[in-house]
Amino acid sequence: MASSDLPGVPLFINGEFVQSRTTQWRDVINPATQRKLARVPLATPAEVDAAVAAAKAAFVTWRKTPIGTRARIFLKYQQLIRENMKSLAATLTAEQGKTLADAEGDVFRGLEVVEHAAAIGNLQLGELAANVAGGVDTYTRLQPLGVCAGITPFNFPAMIPLWMFPMAIACGNTFVLKPSEQDPMVTMELVKLAHEAGIPPGVLNVVHGAAEVVDAICDHLDIKAVSFVGSTRVGTHVYERASLAGKRVQCMMGAKNHAIVLPDAHKEQTLNALVGASFGAAGQRCMAVSVAVLVGEARQWVPDLVAKARGLKIGNGTDNLDLGPVISCAARERIEALIERGQGEGATLELDGRRPPMAGELASGNFVGPTVFSGVKPGMSIYEQEIFGPVLCLAEAATLDDAIAMINANPNGNGTAIFTQSGAAARKFEEEIDVGQVGINVPIPVPVPMFSFTGSRASKLGDLGPYGKQVVLFYTQTKTITARWFEDDVSTGVNTTISLR
Numbered sequence: 001m002a003s004s005d006l007p008g009v010p011l012f013i014n015g016e017f018v019q020s021r022t023t024q025w026r027d028v029i030n031p032a033t034q035r036k037l038a039r040v041p042l043a044t045p046a047e048v049d050a051a052v053a054a055a056k057a058a059f060v061t062w063r064k065t066p067i068g069t070r071a072r073i074f075l076k077y078q079q080l081i082r083e084n085m086k087s088l089a090a091t092l093t094a095e096q097g098k099t100l101a102d103a104e105g106d107v108f109r110g111l112e113v114v115e116h117a118a119a120i121g122n123l124q125l126g127e128l129a130a131n132v133a134g135g136v137d138t139y140t141r142l143q144p145l146g147v148c149a150g151i152t153p154f155n156f157p158a159m160i161p162l163w164m165f166p167m168a169i170a171c172g173n174t175f176v177l178k179p180s181e182q183d184p185m186v187t188m189e190l191v192k193l194a195h196e197a198g199i200p201p202g203v204l205n206v207v208h209g210a211a212e213v214v215d216a217i218c219d220h221l222d223i224k225a226v227s228f229v230g231s232t233r234v235g236t237h238v239y240e241r242a243s244l245a246g247k248r249v250q251c252m253m254g255a256k257n258h259a260i261v262l263p264d265a266h267k268e269q270t271l272n273a274l275v276g277a278s279f280g281a282a283g284q285r286c287m288a289v290s291v292a293v294l295v296g297e298a299r300q301w302v303p304d305l306v307a308k309a310r311g312l313k314i315g316n317g318t319d320n321l322d323l324g325p326v327i328s329c330a331a332r333e334r335i336e337a338l339i340e341r342g343q344g345e346g347a348t349l350e351l352d353g354r355r356p357p358m359a360g361e362l363a364s365g366n367f368v369g370p371t372v373f374s375g376v377k378p379g380m381s382i383y384e385q386e387i388f389g390p391v392l393c394l395a396e397a398a399t400l401d402d403a404i405a406m407i408n409a410n411p412n413g414n415g416t417a418i419f420t421q422s423g424a425a426a427r428k429f430e431e432e433i434d435v436g437q438v439g440i441n442v443p444i445p446v447p448v449p450m451f452s453f454t455g456s457r458a459s460k461l462g463d464l465g466p467y468g469k470q471v472v473l474f475y476t477q478t479k480t481i482t483a484r485w486f487e488d489d490v491s492t493g494v495n496t497t498i499s500l501r
């Protein structure tokens with residue numbers, strides 16, 4: 001089908017779904033089949049301005065909308081997401097490639113944040129200290145900032161937009177979202193449901209695009225805060241550019257997540273966890289396990305691990321096997337090139353997933369099967385770079401101390417895990433590891449929303465995480481009020497000191 005005949009993904013401005021007037025579009029493609037699904041606009045500067053202007057105008061009333069009104073919209077919204085779970089997952093699988101079961105997981109982990117947003121009445125609370133001086137009270141208000149913006153990656157097109165706009169809006173802000181241009185369709189279905197749930201016109205807006213639209217968001221004087229999730233390269237650019245323009249910015253970025261396997265670990269459970277966390281979603285998770293550090297006798301487990309990886313089934317996400325395709329031809333080629341470099345740099349290719357045989361229209365899909373390297377060492381490209389594909393690197397360490405030192409020497413700090421039956425070893429790991437999210441016999445320790453996502457070091461710029469308690473602080477300004485009310489017949493006289501009297 002000619003691109004111009006494809007349905008255009010709409011913008012959402014001031015409560016209306018509108019077609020962009022741009023001349024620049026890109027196709028949204030099913031990564032399993034290369035079928036074209038839609039085309040997405042790269043919005044014009046005027047359209048970005050219109051979205052921000054709508055958000056700015058809506059803020060005037062939304063910021064004063066009662067907490068209960070805001071909360072009830074999210075109560076309704078969570079119900080609509082639940083009712084539409086199957087169709088949301090189907091759209092997600094068609095444009096992103098992950099299995100239907102995993103697509104439901106993607107929506108569900110976002111839904112949990114929506115549920116949390118509905119509890120905003122218990123989250124956006126100030127503090128009060130009475131009588132800080134005679135008749136003087138000090139208290140705080142957590143006030144919304146104004147127009148906030150979110151920029152999201154392709155790998156969780158439901159969960160990550162839901163990390164952002166529900167909490168921002170629940171706190172009283174208005175929002176401009178820029179979804180990934182690679183898979184914007186499920187995000188738009190979620191936006192439609194948010195509209196149905198009662199989010200008023202202008203409170204949520206969506207513009208599509210790539211680098212130019214992102215730069216326009218970073219520079220826009222009427223945007224007060226930017227939340228970004230994506231690669232380290234782009235996130236660093238966004239952090240610097242938006243900070244320079246005076247905005248509050250948080251960037252959740254790339255990773256290289258290590259799991260330590262101690263010889264006392266529950267072998268079967270550990271191997272299952274490693275294989276699921278390395279190859280699920282075709283390795284395209286920022287919290288995927290990409291390096292397993294086998295300690296001592298656990299080094300003998302390589303053949304069993306490889307056998308499990310070999311047993312995984314690859315196919316169209318709609319067939320609900322173990323893993324689907326990677327997002328694009330370019331991503332597949334990049335992963336294949338890194339596998340070749342790994343071989344060239346001396347790692348042992350235990351399992352080669354390149355070009356798995358696929359039948360029918362899947363033959364042109366972006367498939368890479370589970371791939372395992374052993375003998376991986378720091379300095380190799382497959383160790384230093386985030387592969388973002390179904391490739392597991394196996395490294396070795398003689399002791400737990402050596403394994404911890406290896407992880408702490410890696411610049412990334414998104415997630416890590418340890419597999420052991422020893423409480424003492426787990427506790428030592430938890431205390432000494434310099435990574436912001438730690439799993440103990442849990443391979444992908446993404447916190448639930450009553451906590452916050454707390455990646456660290458090179459995986460994160462900005463101090464506060466994207467959901468949970470921390471994001472309430474990110475999306476609000478603390479205003480501290482010190483108040484005295486005069487009694488009619490009392491005078492305290494002139495006070496020329498700094499002390500409160």
Ligand code: NAD
Pocket residue numbers: 151152153154155156178179180181209210211212214215229230231232234235237252253254255285286386388414453455459
């Ligand atoms: P990406 O950085 O290519 O894209 C993210 C966003 O930035 C998209 O909306 C895209 O349109 C925009 N963008 C792309 N190039 C740009 C440029 N030159 N200038 C300005 N904006 C630009 O990331 P991706 O490939 O979509 O997602 C995968 C990456 O995201 C991986 O590195 C992964 O680890 C990371 N990620 C991190 C987390 C986390 O929480 N730490 C979560 C999910 C994904």
